Amino acid sequence: MDFVTHLPKSDRGNVFLLLFQCMFSGFVICKPMSSTTAQEVAEAYMDRVFQRFGASEMIRHDRDPRFMSEVFAKFREMLGSRQRATLAYRPQANGQQERSVQTVIRAVRAYVAEPDQSDWDDQVEKLMWALNTTFDATRLDTPFYLVHGWDPQSTVSAMLGPRPAGVDQRTAYEWRRGFQRQYEYAQAWAKDLQAQAKAKRSEAQTKIWQELSERLKKGFAVGDAVWLYLARVQPGLTKKFAHLWHGPFRILETSDDFRCKLKIEGSGYKLYPGCT
Incomplete structure (x- = not known):
């Protein structure tokens, strides 16, 4: 989990954004906040995460004092969750969460409608649905499916109508077995793809920096x-x-x-x- 700070005050009085992300599926949950005491962080976790999915096996975060406080430590111990803080002043140690923060900021930037940016908290909660139901190129599935095991009904699927009468209905047992196999396959595939993507991303970043270095050595030309x-x-x-x-x-x-x-x-x- 991580904080996005220094945001403009919204119409509802929020100036902070607390983000939770599942490291395996990439599923993101947000909570706009007006204050960020350790007590309020614990309450936000209880409301947005624990009451939906249960206690996390491990809570990973940076060394923000609100996450390292005694209040949050006692709360974590009560849930039976492990705690892991990343290295100080090293965003790469929590790279997945940092990338999620940047993705959320770019998405909100594109959709903020008010000139004074006062509607950002309204937009960010709507965008969470879009991000969680978007196909993930790394995991080759949506975060929503990897968490729930089924795809949500969208406006498009709702317009398609019910199943045609001529299509046979499978038994509940057959449906459950097929569903479970597909779900387990998707999770195993996503885990393998995460490892592959990490290696490819490292190679691609190295190549980009090499090309950029060569381009900068040549300098700019008139007309560029x-x-x-x-x-x-x-x-x-x-x-x-x-x-x-x-x-x-x-x-x-x-x-x-x-x-x-x-x-x-x-x-x-x-x-x-x-x-x-």
């Missing part, structure tokens, strides 16, 4: 289309939901000290056209 990173956002908004990359802009001039002059005219932007 580039994106400009602007870290500043309007007062009252948060960087997490803001679009920080702007463009693309065309390069008009380059200099020996790696500075570039961009074509800003006609783009609607008001900024100094030189960048490094």
